[in-house]
Amino acid sequence: MLNYYLIIVLAPLAAAIVAGLFGKQIGRAGSHWITILAVGLSCALSMLVLRNMLWGGAPSENISLYTWAVTDGLRMEVGFLVDRLTALMMAVVTFVSFMVHIYTVGYMRDDPGYERFFSFISLFTFSMLMLVMSNNFLQLFFGWEAVGLVSYLLIGFWFKRESAIFANFKAFLVNRVGDFGFILGISGVVMFAGSLDYAEVFASADQIAGQNIELFPGSPWNAMTVVCILLFIGAMGKSAQAPLHVWLPDSMEGPTPISALIHAATMVTAGIFMVARMSPLFELSETALAVVIIIGAITAFFMGLLGIVQNDIKRVVAYSTLSQLGYMTVALGASAYSAAIFHLMTHAFFKALLFLAAGSVIIAMHHEQDIRKMGGLKKYMPITYWTALIGSLALIGFPGSGGFFSKDLLIEAVHESHWEGQGAIYWIAYLSVLLGVFVTALYTFRMFFLVFHGEERMDAETKSHLHETPWVVTVPLILLAIPSAVIGWYAVEAVLFGGYFGDAIEVTQRHDVLGRMAADWHGSKGLVTHAIQTPIFWLAAAGVFTAWLLYLKRPDIPATIQSKVTGLYNLLDRKYYMDDLYIKGFAAWGRSIGNLLWKKGDELIIDGVIVNGTANSIGKLAGVMRQIQTGYLYTYAFAMIIGLTMLLSWLIWFR
């Protein structure tokens, strides 16, 4: 299988290099064909790998590719671990990437940076595959940073726009704050387990958990807790968990295809994947799991609220992504890793679909993104309408859709996970994800109604050009709508209750909520038929109804509410003032420190007092030196020879 893995990984890389370096020579068509074919090949082989795992009974493989370096007893290698978790991620990543590649042909048709764009998204696919297929922490970090790099390049793709280059700089820095924790976490792993290899580290998990580290004198911390929290800080950066979420909404400055691919379906889920991959470690620290679940709950609920007040179509979807990532994180914290990965998968399909549908709307609207200027698009864009409806229903968890199975069971798992001594934390988490259902339905259908139904609010010029987008755009929408609609029904039993992940995910007996839920499992049909009895269904229905009431039936109400509770509205509109805190607070503060150290430390004290003080006192010497400096080399050479002769004679004769 190694050859397959190599092709899966290297085909997109090779295509990226060719399109990147020789884009002008092979032209626009050449660039898109080579990258699409490479990613298509990668996707087909990934599906084959997944198929072999599912039905062919293929075993997990752990292959070392080459030795990066060995020093001081630490082996640093590059290699692949392909188990069922990896195979699933590979399939999702390559499939969504493949769809986005095709879609890009339509979306970026008139862009002068066409070849560069294809090169970047192929490079992204390579990086993401390196991340998910890694068998060690070093390569994980490589993939982790490489996807961050491509994300940086793509958010700033339109580098003339001030907002875009601000957003990509911000995204990179906020991610680096997460990586700061992540690299410390990896260092901790090396310190306590003495290895970077997953298998070896997991094998010594108990040994890590048995050690302490004194962060402050006299207060020992459990090593596993420290390591897991540090690793999770990395996940918070990449998966945009509060308070490191601020970069994701701004990342919408990038072209829409990459919002779908990178900032919804794949890269931002890397943190979720990483924690699931590290389940043998996280399982041994309930403190770390409690941190995970609280951060996830805060993100899930509060970021969802922000989606309600956004008017930019992409930003609504972006806040929705934040909220859904919060859901996945909550599942991780409840030890329902499989549920998190399952939601990751369904979310990848329906969120990529929603983004691409939003992109389709944006094309039709001639790059207008304000939903207040849309409306009634249903009749102009039937394919986009129906696919967006499927995506929206999946997002709110309409019974039977992909999102229904993943979200319903995720919430159920949180509900089940009342461990001793953690009651309060799990109530907070449960309420957050439950109320989040209402919020999700509200912002989703607010957007849906404002865009596709109601009054046509665009100007006449735009209106006259409205039509459905070309097939390269709509075909990916349809191809993504299919799994969004049906994947849950078919996959749920195997993934959550059928032991699909095998030993890729480890859960201790005490935390095994999904195991306990399996007893009550009566098949997909059973879950759908019972949906109507759950509070989840009614909360979602209430959300849709509220959206209908406020934005179609009585559009005057939102304005009234807005004027009545300005304080709350401003709080949401200003995104809880987090950006202000970071930009006017931390960033400004950092610049002041820099200035202080430079002007006062370097220039005033070190240079002014110490160096130049000394120099001034020998200033006359400097005057003399200036005389000597004639600028002619023979003078210097002459001086050198004289000096050397004097030195040598002194050494030999006058010692």
Next chain:
Amino acid sequence: MDFSHSLLSILIWLPIIGGIGLLAIGDDEDTTSSRSSTMRIVALGMSLLTLVLSIGLYKWFDNDTGAMQFVERFSWIPALDVWYYLGVDGISAPLILLTTFITPLVVIAGWDSIKTRPAQYFAAFLILEGLMIGVFSALDGLLFYVFWEAMLIPMFLIIGVWGGQRRIYATLKFFLYTFLGSVLMLVAFIYLYGQAGSFDLFEFMNVPLSMTAQKLIFIAFLLAFAVKVPMWPVHTWLPDAHVEAPTGGSVILAAIMLKMGGYGFLRLSLPIVPDGSAYFSGLVIALSLIAIVYIGFVALMQKDMKKLIAYSSIAHMGFVTLGFFLMWSIAASSGAGLGMTGGMIQMVSHGLISGAMFLCVGVLYDRMHSRQIADYGGVANTMPKFTAFMVLFSMANAGLPGTSGFVGEFMVIIASFKANFWYAFLAASTLVLGAAYTLWMVKRVLYGEVANNKVAELQDLNQREFIVLGVLAIAVLLLGLWPAPLVDMMNVTIEQLLQQAGHSKL
């Protein structure tokens, strides 16, 4: 042909003779004349020949021994028992290779951008190359000292003659700083000579020394090397020197001359005064961490691109000294070697990256005659190829995995975690700070709308510039993706050094 027994001498003297030859050819007013082009071809040929010959150093290098290799030993001044004694091991060989690799690039980079006295310019670089290789291979204290001081002269000239507006201030500062340190080193050598009866470095290593003597010698060495590295707070000469130096001078200064300090710690301080090193290791670690954090903040606020890169060099060199002096803080059986290897790799990598960054600034300076960030903006619109390179090197400067900038930092951070969580915490802050100052510059210089007419008229890289940056880009990526060959070269030597430094002389 096997010339391995005199390879080091060839590598030292070939460029020096070449440099003298260039002076003989001399300058021509007319830069297109045949004499002028002969001169350039000789300069390039000599540096390339040195590079080709230095491949032998890699090819014949034995990774499995910690002993000196390619040894040459002849009596030089018998009355003083001074020897012309050369040899390399796993810590000096990579630095020599770095030197021979960078010098031809500097020659190509200065090809036709140097208008005044080009023959002397190229001669200075060739002579400097030979002297630097001399420092890295000298095993006799006096020989080491002669090379060490002689090296200052061509650099002094390069900045003083081909430098910018305030070059006199810069050269003087550079000279006084380094000279002060070096003089103390000479005093230490003379004391050691008195104890050991020879200038042989191995005699220095074997001679027993009292704790007081060790402390004093360590301080003398520390001053000499800390200025070169440069470590906080004796770093302020570097930004000035870089700003005033011509591009080639900056490249050599950052890529190789700063490494002399790090090399000195490994070759002299640790093995000669192990107890002194242990005693002061906490101080060095503290200074290194200050360099990483303090200088990171200072770099953030720089308005001049060269100053920014100069400050970033100081911060990156902080990892080198941090890695070297962690061994006494690590209780575990492994980890010290990781720090030291990381520090060494950081030296090589920093040589490539800072060299490349200064070349990038040089490319812009040649066209716009400004180093001020504020004078630029939107360069990506007119120079796409250049932008690709500069973004790559900036990412390497920010320590992105897959580039050489990551390798050393990663190893040092892991090792410092083993020593103390807070060391690692402060060191890892470079992930944020390094990215902040580097990418902020990238944002202001490369991205955005075309800032002014001068930017609008910029020409993209010419073939010569493309080759130089391309070669460096390949090296940065290769070392980042597969550092094993370099690490393997150093492993045995570093193990041996750890034992030597861990073994008390009292």
